[in-house]
Amino acid sequence: MYTQALNDLPTPHNLEDAEKMANFQTRIDSEDRIEANDWMPEAYRRTLVRQISQHAHSEIIGQLPEGAWITRAPSLRRKAALLAKVQDECGHGLYLYAAAETLNASREALMDQLMEGKAKYSSIFNYPTMTWADIGAIGWLVDGAAIMNQIPLCRCSYGPYARAMIRVCKEESFHQRQGFEIMMTLAKGSARQKAMAQDALNRWWWPSLMMFGPPDTDSQHSDQSTRWKIKRFSNDELRQKFVDATVPQAQFLGLTLPDPDLRQDEVTGNWMYGEIDWEEFKQVISGNGPCNQDRLASRRKAHEEGAWVREAAAAYAARQASRNAA
């Protein structure tokens, strides 16, 4: 049940004894799903709230780089698709906030944290969308990477998160395909269009690989999340899957991936990629990417400019309720 109100049962600390922890792990190990009102270790709850809210924030902020191109889409068909995609991202954010709320984190508080700059979201959305080809590259690469990440989350041990992810994944596949179609059209177009597609690929490739997070050797949350079956594959495993799936697609488009070290391993068939610039990742995730300030400023502006709508809806609801009571 996606319900915050049902979750206010007290969970005294002395209940977090070894026996409960062991039972909890047994349930996880047997692929049982944990539901909102079930007993869970405090750290499991905290891990989920952090992950789900960061995920929700990413969906909400993710509307901004693409939203910037809605009015400039090259045709009505592209515009309708982009509008639908951005609307989906908003919906995904809402499904995810609702999943976080089942863990006693209120949506309003989470959004306030985002606007105050206290919450993280995916580093990828701090890069600018400079040309129309960027919309193609985002759909193809960014949504492609997101799908790789999200499909295993449909089997996450926490029921409300897994159910939200099932809905998200169903909708996400259209996003990737519309992006690939944009890239295909440009890649098979004029020399300038093809150059535009190549330029977008050059700029989005490495940030897309960074979306899977730090390498396994220094990923701080991975081990416990794996034991709790919140995470089913490591960052590097998912990154490799993504690269293996994407290289042939780039070849089909006749575009070149901006990695001189890229080569196929003869034994495994995996595509081996070059060194990722983790310093850039660190900078972008900690607020120093090209668009971090802009993104938060846009989010705050939208929130402030929407305040009168929220106030009017609340005032109307209160007046209707008092009339009904009279």
Next chain:
Amino acid sequence: MNKTLKATPPVQLWEVFIRSRSGLAHKHVGSLHAEDAELALQAARNLFTRRGEGLSIWVVPSHLIIASDPSEKGMLFEPALSKAYRHPTFYNVPEEVGHM
């Protein structure tokens, strides 16, 4: 970044149930925030039925739902598991009798 915002006031939570086709029951699909029932219905329509997922929507204020306590799961549901005689497979019907 350094400007402190006023905390956003909480908005009521609703549970959403959708009938996907005639002949099927309404099923819980998720929850949302809205100030009143009318806005909750509109939001549910926008959030959960953008691809023909439903023909009918129910919204219920979350706080009105009474739920069983998960810590009483054993007491409530375990007895049903130990009563095999409530299932048709508990009884033997000779093969020559045929389908029953």
